[in-house]
Amino acid sequence: MRKLELHTITFIEALENFTIRLQTQGASQFQVYNKPNSVKEFLHYLEQNDITSLNQINQKEVSEYFEYLKNRPLQTKDGTMSTAYLLKHREAVLRFIEFVMSQQNEIGHGQSGIQIRIDNTEKQPKEILLEDEVEILFNACDSSLLGIRDKAVLSLLYGCGLRRKEALELEISEIDLNKGRIHIDKSKTKHARDVPMSNRVQQNIEEYLFNVRNMMLDSTSNLTKVLITERGTEMSNSTLAKVMERLSEKVNIGKAVTCHLLRHSIATHLHRNMTIEDVAKFLGHTSLDSTMIYTHLKSEYYG
Structure with missing residues (x-):
């Protein structure tokens, strides 16, 4: 201009x-x-x-x-x-x-x-996962290497509310297990933020990092991204989408599980006990306008 x-x-x-x-x-x-x-x-x-x-x-x-x-x-x-x-x-x-x-x-x-x-109706989410549906989703991840990896994926997308790209670009060095938080440096809004991890989320991520990720990697690999494939390569958009599709088919709850759906779900659940300003901070929103949709969803699903 x-x-x-x-x-x-x-x-x-x-x-x-x-x-x-x-x-x-x-x-x-x-x-x-x-x-x-x-x-x-x-x-x-x-x-x-x-x-x-x-x-x-x-x-x-x-x-x-x-x-x-x-x-x-x-x-x-x-x-x-x-x-x-x-x-x-x-x-x-x-x-x-x-x-x-x-x-x-x-x-x-x-x-x-x-x-x-x-x-902004076209961009507003129409549905979320209820808490019991989220529980079903986590329980669908078995004790296999992929199951533990997928539970870590859910922990990042739902438990930490990360955007798809934030999860894919997350580096191991950005996870602080001592302080129980994740530092998001590569944010959509270009603003870094720290995201707290619940005990359960941290346990899921620790199990993946210590017991699974190294087994998927080649011994000579210097890959630093958190999320990787079973072949030991960096996880891509398409691979993450396939993870979501596989989990959707496995639980069969009548809703297509996507990265956006998980983020919308945790935001709505948090807003039941948190102010809209705190939810915006958790999600990394720079404008409350982007967060206000969760007030509508909270009212629609929980009254």
Whole structure:
């Protein structure tokens, strides 16, 4: 996008103060850079529509702006803004509006009264595994080498809520058995995080690492990825998909077991006893918009 310039002094000052607030709150460099950029685009739009006062920001102006964003053609390729972009933009604008309003009144997260609806139904999960179905899945892994390996796979995808790519790229050095946590360095959001392991999850992973993985590897191998195949090679996307397919067929619970389903399931289960902010931290989400689907799923499955 071409470089945008703001001309309204109050807009410029508010944007600078918002950036400082993000920094003092300990926001990541990614958020400190991207959120103000999204807000700047919003403020530039307001200027172009002869709105030069923060007090003029209301539901009507915000709704019209996001309708404009949804239909604005992309500059570098065909099509319009992706849902992911709109959701990140929504998060930035809402937090900015709350910041502006908090300068005059005490308001909290989500209390601005502004609603921004983004249709994300196509990406929302429709189902999860219930706890007893997860138990059936783990119990389907027998005591063979592959069974123990597959139980470790489930422990990473469900027990730790890792994304498919995070599990595949996980290095042995990133598992800290002494502290009972996994360090995710290669994250989709480019932000590292530490994921705690429950006792059961840690036991499953330890059994695989100490009793199985070395037996699958050639004695001369220097492979450092955690997940490997029975031939001692690095596990690929297709191999992981086959593991999920095999387990689905084995348990026959009427649901196709996938990496995404396991991640959605643990997030929903955790949200029964954890705040949505803590679930977002566990999953590695940089925006609560990505996590709010689990509030819907929790309500649908558990009331």
